[in-house]
Amino acid sequence: MSQPPVPVRCRERPQAGGLVVPFISYEHAGHAVFGAINPRRRSLALLRALCQICGQQLDERLCLTVRPMDFQAGAAPEPGLHPECLAYSARACPMLSGAVAEYRTTAASVNHPAGKPCSDPACPCPRMLPDPHHEIRSGRPADAWDSWMIHRRHYRVKQNPQQPGQLLGIDLDVPVLRIRPLRRSPRHHLDEVHTRRMRALDL
């Protein structure tokens, strides 16, 4: 499969295997771990309204990646994207393009392919563990994803009321300009529930 063209905004980003390393990707010993999120970069992007791929400020219209569980929770846990960065990700990311059917089994095995703990004292990995969402998703069938486009004036970060400072994600209880399916899940029943809820909201 040929690599999709890299958007101009992303040309400053490092690449691995011909693919842009997203701004929020977890990096281990200088290597990007696609699919694992660096929680510090995630918080920074959420709070400063930065794109999760290029790391630049979001524009007037921005996109969110939304799964049925995010819709139910009322927040998109991942930072927003520029429309062109989303279009790139939708082709380049195996999770969004449908090239893989399951999440990776464990984050640890991704970080340390030989299954050994990290022995580099300078490595930041003990302080930057992949996000709990990734742990929860590990080994499960990949979810359905939609992209939502919202206006920047409706961009709000939701915090966990029980744990102040814990960022749940971007508030989904806002007017939506457009919804597009990114990938469908093999779990059709959940998709149906999701579709019915969307219809109930007249989206």
Ligand SMILES: [Zn+2]
């Ligand atoms: Zn971007």
